[in-house]
Amino acid sequence: MAKADSARFLQDLHELRRIGAFKTGVHRPTYSPQDMESRRWLMQRMEEVGLEASIDGIGNVFGRHKGAGPHLLVGSHIESQNEAGWLDGALGVVAGLALARAGLPVDVCAFADEEGHFEGGFLGSRSIIGELSDEEIDRSRNRTDGTPLRDALKAAGLEGLPRMRIDPARYRGFFEMHIEQGTQLERTGLRIGVVSGIVAIWQWRLLVEGQQDHAGGTTMAERRDAGLTAVRLLAAIDAEFPRFCGERSTWTTGRIALEPGAPSIIPGRADVLFQFRDVSMDRLREMEAGLRRLVQESNRRERCETTLISVAKATPALCDEGMMRALSAAAEALAPGAWQVMPSGAGHDAQYLAKVMPAAMLFVPSIGGVSHHWAEDTKEEDLALGIEVLVEGAARFLAGSN
Amino acid sequence: MAKADSARFLQDLHELRRIGAFKTGVHRPTYSPQDMESRRWLMQRMEEVGLEASIDGIGNVFGRHKGAGPHLLVGSHIESQNEAGWLDGALGVVAGLALARAGLPVDVCAFADEEGHFEGGFLGSRSIIGELSDEEIDRSRNRTDGTPLRDALKAAGLEGLPRMRIDPARYRGFFEMHIEQGTQLERTGLRIGVVSGIVAIWQWRLLVEGQQDHAGGTTMAERRDAGLTAVRLLAAIDAEFPRFCGERSTWTTGRIALEPGAPSIIPGRADVLFQFRDVSMDRLREMEAGLRRLVQESNRRERCETTLISVAKATPALCDEGMMRALSAAAEALAPGAWQVMPSGAGHDAQYLAKVMPAAMLFVPSIGGVSHHWAEDTKEEDLALGIEVLVEGAARFLAGSN
Numbered sequence: 001m002a003k004a005d006s007a008r009f010l011q012d013l014h015e016l017r018r019i020g021a022f023k024t025g026v027h028r029p030t031y032s033p034q035d036m037e038s039r040r041w042l043m044q045r046m047e048e049v050g051l052e053a054s055i056d057g058i059g060n061v062f063g064r065h066k067g068a069g070p071h072l073l074v075g076s077h078i079e080s081q082n083e084a085g086w087l088d089g090a091l092g093v094v095a096g097l098a099l100a101r102a103g104l105p106v107d108v109c110a111f112a113d114e115e116g117h118f119e120g121g122f123l124g125s126r127s128i129i130g131e132l133s134d135e136e137i138d139r140s141r142n143r144t145d146g147t148p149l150r151d152a153l154k155a156a157g158l159e160g161l162p163r164m165r166i167d168p169a170r171y172r173g174f175f176e177m178h179i180e181q182g183t184q185l186e187r188t189g190l191r192i193g194v195v196s197g198i199v200a201i202w203q204w205r206l207l208v209e210g211q212q213d214h215a216g217g218t219t220m221a222e223r224r225d226a227g228l229t230a231v232r233l234l235a236a237i238d239a240e241f242p243r244f245c246g247e248r249s250t251w252t253t254g255r256i257a258l259e260p261g262a263p264s265i266i267p268g269r270a271d272v273l274f275q276f277r278d279v280s281m282d283r284l285r286e287m288e289a290g291l292r293r294l295v296q297e298s299n300r301r302e303r304c305e306t307t308l309i310s311v312a313k314a315t316p317a318l319c320d321e322g323m324m325r326a327l328s329a330a331a332e333a334l335a336p337g338a339w340q341v342m343p344s345g346a347g348h349d350a351q352y353l354a355k356v357m358p359a360a361m362l363f364v365p366s367i368g369g370v371s372h373h374w375a376e377d378t379k380e381e382d383l384a385l386g387i388e389v390l391v392e393g394a395a396r397f398l399a400g401s402n
Numbered sequence: 403m404a405k406a407d408s409a410r411f412l413q414d415l416h417e418l419r420r421i422g423a424f425k426t427g428v429h430r431p432t433y434s435p436q437d438m439e440s441r442r443w444l445m446q447r448m449e450e451v452g453l454e455a456s457i458d459g460i461g462n463v464f465g466r467h468k469g470a471g472p473h474l475l476v477g478s479h480i481e482s483q484n485e486a487g488w489l490d491g492a493l494g495v496v497a498g499l500a501l502a503r504a505g506l507p508v509d510v511c512a513f514a515d516e517e518g519h520f521e522g523g524f525l526g527s528r529s530i531i532g533e534l535s536d537e538e539i540d541r542s543r544n545r546t547d548g549t550p551l552r553d554a555l556k557a558a559g560l561e562g563l564p565r566m567r568i569d570p571a572r573y574r575g576f577f578e579m580h581i582e583q584g585t586q587l588e589r590t591g592l593r594i595g596v597v598s599g600i601v602a603i604w605q606w607r608l609l610v611e612g613q614q615d616h617a618g619g620t621t622m623a624e625r626r627d628a629g630l631t632a633v634r635l636l637a638a639i640d641a642e643f644p645r646f647c648g649e650r651s652t653w654t655t656g657r658i659a660l661e662p663g664a665p666s667i668i669p670g671r672a673d674v675l676f677q678f679r680d681v682s683m684d685r686l687r688e689m690e691a692g693l694r695r696l697v698q699e700s701n702r703r704e705r706c707e708t709t710l711i712s713v714a715k716a717t718p719a720l721c722d723e724g725m726m727r728a729l730s731a732a733a734e735a736l737a738p739g740a741w742q743v744m745p746s747g748a749g750h751d752a753q754y755l756a757k758v759m760p761a762a763m764l765f766v767p768s769i770g771g772v773s774h775h776w777a778e779d780t781k782e783e784d785l786a787l788g789i790e791v792l793v794e795g796a797a798r799f800l801a802g803s804n
Contacts (some may be wrong), residue, residue: 182619198410203665215654216601216679216747217584217771227655235637238630252617253629254665256658263605263656263675273665277618307538330754345618 002102004391006384013383015096016041016078017086025086025374030079030113031059031156038078042093042110048072051108057153057161058127058137059112063096065105072106072394073166073174073357074099076349077114077124082144085376087179089114091364091383095177095390102391104398107171111349118142118149125349127163129356132380153351166356172398173323173358176350177390183369184342191382192331192339192389194324195365197279198351199250199343200314202288204274206230206295210304212260213232223266227258229304230270236294237274244290246283248343251276279316279343317351320358323397327362330392335385362390404504408786411500415785418443418480418496419488427488427776432460432481432515433558439656440480444495445566453510458554459563460529460539461514465498467507474796475568475576475759476501479516479526479668484546487778489581491516493766493785497579497792504793506800509573509761511543513751520544520551527751529565531758537538568758574800575725576761579792581780585771586744593784594733594791595765596726599681600753601652601745604690606676608632608697612706614662614670614693625668629660631706632672638655638696639676646692648685650745653678681718681745719753722760725799729764732795737787764792 019041020026020034028035037156039061043053051063060079065071076092089110096108111124119140126132140149151369185193210226234253241251253274258267276287293306324341331339343364345352350359364386367377421443422428422436430437441463445455450659453465463480467473478494498510513526523543528534542551555561569738582588588596612628636655643653655676660669678689697710726743733741744765746752766788769779 010538055548163406181616182621183624184621187624201618201666213771214583214748214773215656215677216603216652216749217582217773218652218747219584219586219650220652222585222589225654225656228636230632231636231655232640234630234633238634240790248621250618250622252668253633253660254617254669255660255663255666256629256633257663258655258657261657263677264603264654265656266654267656274485275617275665309716346616347618360720369615371616371619 002104002389002391002395004098007102007385009094009387010383012045012092012094012097016090021078022083023374025084025376027083028080029082030115030117031152036156039110041046042078049097051100055158055161057158057163058123058132059156059158060128060164061110062164063100063108065100065107067105069105069170070172070398071170071267072104072398073109073112073171073353074106075109076176076178078110079113079115079117081115081372083374084372085374087376087378088181088371091179092177095387098387099391099394103390105248105395114349116143118152122349122352125352128166129352130165131352141381163287168356171357173320173360174350174353175323175360175390175394176348177362177386178348178374179371180363180366181369181371182366183347184361184371185365186367188340190338190340191335191344191365191385194327194331194339194345195319195361195363196324196341197316197318197343198348199277199279199345200274200284200316201277202284202313203311205309205311206233206272206292207307207309208270208304210268213266215264215266218266224303225266226268226270226304229298229302229306230256230272232302233294233298233306234272236298237291240294241287244286246278246280246382248275249276249278249283249287250345277345279318281316293326317354317359319354319360323358323360326397326400327360327389327393329396330389334389334392362386362393368374387391404506404793404797406500406504406790408789410503411496411789412613412782412785414447414496414499415492417593418492422482424485425776427778428482429485430482431484432517432519433554437481438558440466441512444480447499448510452795453502457563458558459560459565460525460534461558461560462526462530462566463512464566465502465510467502467509469507470757471507471572472574472799472800473572474506475511475573475755476508477511477513478510478578478580479566481515481517481519483517483774485776487776489778489780490583490773493581494579497789500789501793501796506793506796508708516546516751519571519787520554524751524754526755530568531754533754534565565794570758575591575722575762576752576755577725577764577796578750579764579771579788579793580750581778582765582768583748583771583773584768587765587767588769588771590742592742592768593737593741593787595744595767596729596741597721597734597746597763598726598743599718599720599745600750601679601681601747602718603677603679604686604715605713606693607711607713608674608676609709609711610672610706612670615668617666617668620668626705628667628672628706631700631704631708632658632674635696635700635708638700639693642692642696643689645690646679648682651678651680651685651689651748653689679747681720683718706786719756719761721762725760725762728799728802729791729795731798732791736791736794764788764795
């Protein structure tokens with residue numbers, strides 16, 4: 001059976017870690033010199049393991065297996081957040097090399113800009129499944145400094161290169177190994193997460209209209225304080241959501257902005273960003289229904305009117321059951337009782353690949369749940385176990401797949 | 403007895419309205435050319451009514467009665483907020499001219515920068531009672547564009563002029579006529595407000611410390627959401643304050659800032675500006691005690707800790723009872739049943755004058771409660787009644803004062 005060379009896997013990870021090194025992490029923003037250096041490094045490693053390496057017009061690095069199928073696609077992203085961790089993304093890409101080295105018939109890919117340095121997000125995985133238009137590339141700019149994406153692609157030497165499209169029929173499935181970026185494995189003392197699906201984020205905006213007025217000259221009885229209506233609605237959401245949410249649903253108010261926001265002025269307007277997440281469409285619909293009821297009740301009782309605006313509704317990406325069974329069997333064989341099935345609360349390239357082929361993800365624990373920070377880390381033995389489980393699981397899946 | 407020439411009073415007001423006119427209001431920021439033009443206009447009117455006019459080093463315009471006392475001091479401010487109303491401040495200054503014209507022994511003053519264009523606030527009234535140091539003037543800058551106050555004074559031709567100090571012993575009291583800037587007179591169909599006192603603002607800051615984290619990757623059970631703790635505490639304050647507040651207390655949350663304030667990040671910190679106001683020190687102390695109890699209860703129950711910070715505690719300025727009796731008698735004589743005693747929810751120069759002499763304020767209604775806006779207005783008949791009541795009240799006070 002296929003065997004993972006975990007020592008070589010760790011060596012590859014540490015080698016990649018040196019490109020764009022920042023404290024114990026890396027600084028490799030998309031299309032930066034460090035990022036392009038890491039992509040060139042990857043292409044060399046791909047050639048070394050016998051894959052045909054190329055880079056496309058959006059920066060996707062692809063290593064194509066030269067032999068017969070059925071094939072698997074394996075990958076993640078290789079750029080990083082600013083001054084962030086060495087494993088986020090890199091883990092899944094280097095895992096692809098390890099699967100190739102183990103003799104499995106895999107294509108390996110590093111999808112460009114999963115981290116969203118440029119507007120649009122998930123540019124590489126969307127492009128490779130045919131969901132990124134040239135017009136969108138023309139419009140996109142760097143979120144931090146406004147550099148047009150076209151300029152960045154040109155500076156990176158990618159101008160004029162065609163963008164590749166995968167043929168889903170070539171693959172039995174897509175595997176992505178990733179750090180958990182949360183603390184659930186660590187808290188429960190487990191070492192492997194077999195991902196059930198990638199949650200969808202339903203993003204909302206609550207706009208409350210009141211009456212701006214003088215904080216001293218306006219009695220409590222006559223004021224229409226938009227901030228107060230917002231506060232009471234959010235408190236009600238906090239109290240009521242547990243009644244109809246799912247076991248692992250999350251809901252979060254990330255921003256509250258009162259206008260004008262001055263200490264002596266009654267807010268005439270409140271602008272709230274609220275979201276919830278779940279891996280089940282039914283749950284998402286129930287949470288939406290619950291949210292609408294709470295807003296309606298607020299409008300019935302409060303002096304200020306709240307308008308509920310849907311900003312975005314993603315679709316949950318469920319992982320393939322067959323791939324999950326294979327990973328679970330591998331996990332139980334290699335780390336009995338030290339694994340669990342769990343959703344991914346964060347977005348990944350896998351959620352786009354899942355639109356065109358069966359997909360699955362494998363999590364390893366994050367120390368302290370830290371991610372998007374240079375202190376991000378995972379124990380070496382958990383990294384090693386992870387690649388062993390992935391190789392075993394991928395092999396079982398190929399062997400058993402019908 | 404003294405008689406108010408209300409027609410002349412209205413004429414003066416409309417003449418002043420033309421200086422720095424903006425739509426139906428005025429734009430006369432402190433020390434601007436329009437503001438300085440209005441100060442020169444005022445000095446000419448003062449001379450015309452037989453007062454000895456001068457301007458001091460902070461821009462206070464003073465008209466000194468040349469005859470024997472006992473004297474009254476009458477005044478307000480003559481600059482405006484940006485693109486704001488024609489009556490806010492101007493009313494009380496022109497009222498001083500009307501009292502002089504009616505033959506009352508009054509000094510008239512326009513106190514500079516009551517509107518707080520420059521840091522520090524109430525520069526003129528504080529200066530004239532000896533509560534403004536040269537060091538504070540050196541430090542002060544324009545809140546909008548950062549211009550140092552010293553530069554503005556120089557550009558206005560005031561550099562080098564000494565700053566005047568009043569001698570409280572010269573006066574029986576200080577009268578300030580002002581628009582209400584609220585809707586309480588209008589709502590109850592009344593025409594005169596005899597002010598009981600000027601509320602003190604006790605300004606607080608609530609700082610909540612939680613744990614910034616990923617909105618998807620962090621379960622509801624493990625998160626420490628500073629925004630949620632803030633929301634629940636503010637909802638509790640809203641529910642509990644009526645138990646121990648005064649009849650006319652106000653409390654207001656003007657600003658809520660969540661950090662980092664991004665849609666997909668659990669807030670690690672919340673920064674809230676909360677204030678309450680009352681004219682009674684006892685009430686203010688009870689509200690503070692209540693607020694502290696609510697914060698303590700929050701800290702006992704919530705997962706995030708809240709720190710309560712006192713930003714400022716002003717002292718209520720109570721109006722003089724004798725002056726109030728005189729105004730009330732005048733109001734009842736001239737507008738029977740159409741007046742009430744009421745506090746001022748906003749700050750005025752009178753709160754500083756009240757520190758050194760008996761002080762009183764008279765309110766006229768504001769249409770729609772609008773102020774700090776060019777649409778600010780009051781019916782002509784209410785302006786006329788107001789000056790008649792003020793002249794009658796001031797005369798009664800001088801006649802009856804012991």
